[in-house]
Amino acid sequence: MIARLTSIVMLSLAAAAQSGQTTVPAKSSATYPIAGTTVSSLSGQPVAGAQVTVMSVEHNEFVKNVTSGVDGHFAFSGLPAGKYSLVASAHGFRSQGFNQHGDFFTGIVVGPDFDAGNLIFRLVPDAFIEGVVTDEDSELVRNASVALFLRNNDTGQQHTQQIRSAMTDDRGHYQFGHLPPGTYFVAVSARPWFAQYTNPNEPQPGPDNAQQVAEERAQLDLAYPMTFYPAAEDSSGASPITLHAGERIPADISVRAVPAVHLRVKTALPEDPKNGVGMVRGFPRVSQRIFEGTIEPVNSAQAFGYSAGQQEYTGIAPGRYVIEMSDPGGKRHGGGWYKEIDLSGTVDLDSRESPPLASVTGALLLEGGTRPAGKIYVVLVNRISSENFAAEVTAKGNFDFGDAEIRPGTYDVVLNNAPGFQVKSLLAKGARVPGKTIEISSGSVQVVVTATHAVARIDGVVQRDDKPFAGAMVVLVPRDQTGNWSMFRRDQSDSDGTFTLHEVLPGPYTLIALENGWDLDWASRSVLQPYLKNGTPVEVTGEGTLNVKVQLQ
Numbered sequence: 001m002i003a004r005l006t007s008i009v010m011l012s013l014a015a016a017a018q019s020g021q022t023t024v025p026a027k028s029s030a031t032y033p034i035a036g037t038t039v040s041s042l043s044g045q046p047v048a049g050a051q052v053t054v055m056s057v058e059h060n061e062f063v064k065n066v067t068s069g070v071d072g073h074f075a076f077s078g079l080p081a082g083k084y085s086l087v088a089s090a091h092g093f094r095s096q097g098f099n100q101h102g103d104f105f106t107g108i109v110v111g112p113d114f115d116a117g118n119l120i121f122r123l124v125p126d127a128f129i130e131g132v133v134t135d136e137d138s139e140l141v142r143n144a145s146v147a148l149f150l151r152n153n154d155t156g157q158q159h160t161q162q163i164r165s166a167m168t169d170d171r172g173h174y175q176f177g178h179l180p181p182g183t184y185f186v187a188v189s190a191r192p193w194f195a196q197y198t199n200p201n202e203p204q205p206g207p208d209n210a211q212q213v214a215e216e217r218a219q220l221d222l223a224y225p226m227t228f229y230p231a232a233e234d235s236s237g238a239s240p241i242t243l244h245a246g247e248r249i250p251a252d253i254s255v256r257a258v259p260a261v262h263l264r265v266k267t268a269l270p271e272d273p274k275n276g277v278g279m280v281r282g283f284p285r286v287s288q289r290i291f292e293g294t295i296e297p298v299n300s301a302q303a304f305g306y307s308a309g310q311q312e313y314t315g316i317a318p319g320r321y322v323i324e325m326s327d328p329g330g331k332r333h334g335g336g337w338y339k340e341i342d343l344s345g346t347v348d349l350d351s352r353e354s355p356p357l358a359s360v361t362g363a364l365l366l367e368g369g370t371r372p373a374g375k376i377y378v379v380l381v382n383r384i385s386s387e388n389f390a391a392e393v394t395a396k397g398n399f400d401f402g403d404a405e406i407r408p409g410t411y412d413v414v415l416n417n418a419p420g421f422q423v424k425s426l427l428a429k430g431a432r433v434p435g436k437t438i439e440i441s442s443g444s445v446q447v448v449v450t451a452t453h454a455v456a457r458i459d460g461v462v463q464r465d466d467k468p469f470a471g472a473m474v475v476l477v478p479r480d481q482t483g484n485w486s487m488f489r490r491d492q493s494d495s496d497g498t499f500t501l502h503e504v505l506p507g508p509y510t511l512i513a514l515e516n517g518w519d520l521d522w523a524s525r526s527v528l529q530p531y532l533k534n535g536t537p538v539e540v541t542g543e544g545t546l547n548v549k550v551q552l553q
Contacts, residue, residue, distance in 0.1 A: 032110040035075035036119025038068045038088055042246050046072025047123050050090035057083040057107055074121075081111035083494060086121065093123040094178045099471050099492075100124075101518040102154055106471050107494035114496060125246035130175035131229070133168050133188050136256045140172030141224075144190035144255075145299055148176045149291070151183040151240070156485060156523025160185060160291035161386040184241045185291075186229040188253050191300045191315060195222050195260070223260035223300055225317035226288060229253050233317070235290035262346040263313040265323070284325040286316060289340075293384035295322065318344040326357060326405045336405035357405035358430075358440045362447035364393045369420055369453030376418045378449055380411035380438070383485070390416065408441050413449060414486050421451040422503050423486060435483020457545045458489075458501040458538065462513040464552040468497025472552055473517040476501050477532060479508040481525050488523055506542055510535040513550045 038050040049067060052074045056062035059082075068074040068090075086108055089095040097105025098121055110116045129148065133141040148164040166174045168190075176186075228238035231254040241249055265284050286301040302315035324338035336357035339349060364378060376393040380401075389406060391399040413423055413436055423436050427448040432439040438447060462472045476489040489501040493513065512528070512535040514520070521527045536550045 030112070031078045031080055032112075032114075032116070033075060033077045034079060034084060034086065034108055034110060034116045034119065035073070036117075036121055037072040038074060038090065038121045038123055039072055040093075041122040041124045046070075047090050047093065048072060050074070050088045050093070050121075050123065052086065052088045052121070054079070054108075055085045055087070056080075057085060079110050083107045083109050086119075088121055088123060090123060092126055094126050094180070096124060096180075101471075101473065101492060102152065104473075104490070104492035106492055109494055109496040109498070116495065124180060126177060127179045127181060127243045127246060128175065128177045128248040129179065129184060129186060129241060129243065129251050130173065130248070131186070131251040131253060132172045133174065133190070133253050133255065134172060135192075135224075136254065140168075140170075141188070141190050141255060142168055142170055142172055142193070144168040144172070144174075144188050146174040146253075147187045147189070147296070149185040149187065149294075151185070151291075153519070153521050155383050156488060157383070157521045158292070159294075159383065159386070161294050162296070179243060181243055181245050184243055185235070185238045186241065186251050186253065187235075187238070187290075187296075188224075188227045188255055189299045190224045190255060191302075192222050192224060192257050195220055195257075195315070221260050221314070222257040223315050223317040224255045224257055225319060226290075226296070226298070227253060227255045231256070233319075238291075258317050260314045261316040261318055261343045263316060263323070263343060264310055264346070264348045265313065265325075265351065266310050266348065267325075267351045284311070284313070284323050286313065287322045287324075288319065289322060289385070295385040295387060316343060318342075322407075323349060323354075324357065324407060325351070338407055355408070356442045357407060358442050358445050360389075360391075360401045360406050360440070360445045360447065362399055362449060364397050364399060364415075365448065365450045366397075366418075366421060367424065367450060367452045367454070372418050372420065374417055377416040379414050379416050380406065381414060382409050382411050385409065406440050406445075410437055410439050412437050412485050413447075415449075415451055418451065420453055420455070420503065422455050422505050423449055424452040424505065425450045433483075435480070436486050437483040452505070454542045455503040455505055456540045456543060458504055458511075458540075458548060459545055460499055460501075460511070460548040460550055461497045462493040462499065462550055462552055463497065464515075469493060469513075469515070469552050470495045470497060472497075472513045472515055473522070474499045474501070474511070474513050474550070475517070475522050475528075476504065476538070477510045477512065477528055477535070479510065481523070485523055490522065504540050506540050509538045509540065511538050511548060511550050512536075513552050515552055 034054055038047040040047055048070045053065050054076050064076055066074050086098040099106040108116050133144050135141055146166045147162050149160050150163045151160040164176055168174045225233040227233055228235055229251045232238050241251055286298045287295045290296050300315045301313050303313050320342050322340050326336040337351045337354040338357055339354040377390045378399045380389045389401055389404050391401045393399045426433045428438055430443055430445040462469045470493055472493040474491045478484045478487040487505055491499040493499045510532050512531045531553055534553055
């Protein structure tokens with residue numbers, strides 16, 4: 001059962017991933033209890049005063065709350081037969097689902113054949129990461145931006161992306177609290193408080209003291225590189241912080257000031273009728289690729305005023321950057337450009353020599369069903385850079401990413417707010433289409449997205465030694481995995497061993513259930529190979545419900 005959805009990617013797949021009804025509510029007036037004890041997963045001791053909530057999976061409006069007693073005991077009575085989700089929180093324990101793994105947790109089934117009266121709800125204690133940011137002289141760095149990154153496999157492959165941010169206080173201190181166990185990284189972006197960047201638009205000193213002023217300015221024309229715990233200036237040297245339940249880990253970071261880069265961006269644009277010089281419109285974005293390719297903006301970049309079709313940036317430490325601007329000339333499409341470049345010293349960048357960004361337009365065709373009410377979006381998902389671009393579909397079925405010109409890369413194509421429909425196929429002009437992904441380079445791209453309502457539901461049971469097994473990770477793997485990440489389905493088996501996979505496209509699949517698979521890259525061909533040979537083949541031919549049994553591995 002899915003507990004929550006944390007990104008537009010997951011929102012677009014919500015209907016396809018959520019565990020649904022597997023137990024029909026009883027027509028009789030018979031009711032049943034859910035009861036148990038909240039305990040610390042670390043110590044096993046009872047957790048008193050926990051707020052426990054039960055919600056019906058079949059009827060969203062059915063919600064009840066209780067508080068656990070001094071012995072950790074909680075109880076709900078008068079529940080109709082069915083399936084329920086159970087969530088709890090307490091002081092020192094963030095809100096979490098029963099037997100939670102990532103965004104999944106185990107649903108509780110009640111009825112005449114099920115005993116849900118002796119549950120042990122193991123609450124995972126909160127963990128913390130905190131530290132102090134100092135410079136090379138051991139001086140405190142105040143008002144620094146601190147980013148917290150989490151490495152996990154929620155998208156099917158190991159990936160590291162930012163989940164939180166904070167600012168250092170007047171003691172240079174930061175803290176991230178209420179964290180689950182996991183592998184984290186911390187990075188700092190800051191500007192030296194004493195930095196004085198040379199502004200080309202300021203009046204220049206006279207000849208008598210020009211050299212002295214230039215030397216003084218150069219000594220203060222400094223920047224801090226983005227710095228990863230404990231003192232690495234590149235993410236490849238970042239030290240992972242392995243956080244266990246209930247831990248409080250100190251993570252002090254030391255930054256070092258270096259001579260700032262001066263970046264001069266030239267843009268060929270129409271002349272200003274008043275002064276006859278080329279104009280610069282908008283501000284180029286300066287970013288870095290970190291970890292597996294995540295794009296992270298450089299907040300320390302400082303822009304100066306316009307000057308004859310040129311704009312100067314500084315406050316940037318030497319390194320490799322992504323420089324880009326969408327549609328700077330004010331045109332609807334085709335004016336954007338980007339450049340990945342190593343920067344040091346003073347760099348002149350001419351946009352006319354930089355590759356253009358891509359403009360993407362297209363049409364959505366819906367097969368086999370009525371268009372859902374509300375706004376529908378076509379979403380391009382770059383799982384490498386952690387970026388999502390969304391375009392609203394008009395009443396006529398057209399979409400246009402407009403000013404959100406797209407950087408070259410490989411994007412999964414999914415739909416958001418289109419329940420009952422899944423992307424069936426893609427056709428593109430100006431881009432390659434492997435499976436249900438699109439490889440965008442540059443220029444104008446036109447794409448036709450065909451979505452179908454001919455999707456199936458798979459109801460199943462995980463078994464071990466012919467008995468139902470709760471808490472297993474269930475993965476439906478398409479036979480052809482190339483470019484078909486959106487065809488994967490996952491769930492966690494509930495207390496009766498059941499699971500449900502929604503909106504499955506026609507095609508051949510293999511179904512696997514793993515007892516300890518939550519840390520695996522579940523969309524990796526090489527990782528899955530040992531398990532697929534013992535999986536259950538499933539052939540989906542169209543709409544309807546398939547009932548299957550899968551053996552636990």
